[in-house]
Amino acid sequence: MEIYNDHKKLFTTALCFFLLLTFFVAIGPAFTSQNNNAPLPGSKPLTNLETEGKAVFIAEGCVACHTQQVRNVDMDKVWGPRPNIAADYANITRTDVWRNTATLMGSERTGPDLTNVGVRQPGDEWHYLHLFNPRSVVKQSIMPSYEWLFDIKDYAWPNDVVVNVPDDFRKGITGKIVASPKLIALVAYLKSLKEVTLPNSTPAPLFLYGKTAADKASATGGGVAAKPEFDGAALYATNCQSCHQENGEGLVGAFPALKGSKVVLDDNPEMQVTIIMKGYNGRISEGYGVMPPVGTNNNLKPEEVAAIVNHERESWGNKSKKVTVADVKKIIASFGKPEAEIAKK
The missing domain is CATH 1.10.760.10 (Cytochrome c-like domain)
Incomplete structure (x- = not known):
């Protein structure tokens, strides 16, 4: 065929075919998915503080051990009232043109799933203690301590968040243990992680493989x-x-x-x-x-x-x-x- 002997025609045809295939396989489905991916009623986008906290969550590598996905298996009932659906992640948007903050769904569950941790642990005190020394609240925890997210001061300012750490876990620290701005943002992000109730007309996905x-x-x-x-x-x-x-x-x-x-x-x-x-x-x-x-x-x-x-x-x-x-x-x-x-x- 003549086209195989004319490199210009061959290249042009291959390019057109590639672009057409790209549209049908990638661009078209992406537009369809975007137009049919609305956040659930009642869900809220992250505040500026919570967005900062998400960045800390990523920087500290928390996703390496914690997932944010309640699967539709019976053993996951403890992490949320229902399995996750795509709309649970619809509020997640790009940080900027160059960076895409992933859903942080994770793949390892070395630690508990965090999908609904804002409901399980809505108080600041527990999170601060847990991050200072996880063993102070969960004796069997293998999570590392994040002491570098705290400041030690001789005197606390009125706006400082002082963490009351039990004496057995202070490790000889005599000053005031104060939450740093990074820590405050991280805890705000963790508290924002909550499953939203589905609309009344929407059937909740079932947990599967439960024991009879x-x-x-x-x-x-x-x-x-x-x-x-x-x-x-x-x-x-x-x-x-x-x-x-x-x-x-x-x-x-x-x-x-x-x-x-x-x-x-x-x-x-x-x-x-x-x-x-x-x-x-x-x-x-x-x-x-x-x-x-x-x-x-x-x-x-x-x-x-x-x-x-x-x-x-x-x-x-x-x-x-x-x-x-x-x-x-x-x-x-x-x-x-x-x-x-x-x-x-």
Whole structure:
């Protein structure tokens, strides 16, 4: 054919074919994807401070150990109320013409997934302690300390964020441990990581490959009774232990103890259940942070709340009256009623 003998025609034809193929394979789908990729209602773009924090997150290599993707497998239920969808990442935009900040979905889960960490840990205090020394809040943690993100000062200025680190983890530091601007930005970014509720008309993706009742029974070897579905110790470890600690003693100056707590030892579980579901700020004057509504944030069922409450009431030397699922349901149901109506009961 003549075209093979004319390098100009051959080059022009090949170039046109390449450009046409590029449009159909890359450019066209990209435009289609962009036009059909809207953020979820209720999602918010990062603020300037949170954007700075994301840069710190990238610079410190956090993505090497932490993912930001709740997969649609049963084992990922602990990281978020639903599997992630493409719209969860629609607010992520380029930093500038030269840099594209990736979704930071990650591929390694050496540490916990951070998709919903802003809901699991909404308080500044926990994040500051965790970054200063992860073992101070999670005894088994293998995460390195990020002490270089803190400043040590003899005197703190009024605008300084002073971190109350327990004496056992201060490593001989006698001055004030103050959060640096980089650290404040990083914590702001971590707190911004929250799964947005899907619109009512949108079906949530399912978690797959969960164990059936038959699987759970067979896993025990047949003759041994299966472990209760709602394991209070496991639920406590997942939802409460990072602050109140495995031994229930909390951290002095940061998180109150449950061991010997008047709330836990009270035969009336109303206050204990209310704190789990609605949070608590009654001990700020003592230096403790605000407790988030763990039960509400983590979508805990009444059966799960009852299991946690009973675990706290029978552990660490505590001996208090057990609660039933009916008790928990009654207390939760009372949240929507006027105080005067509740007082009559």
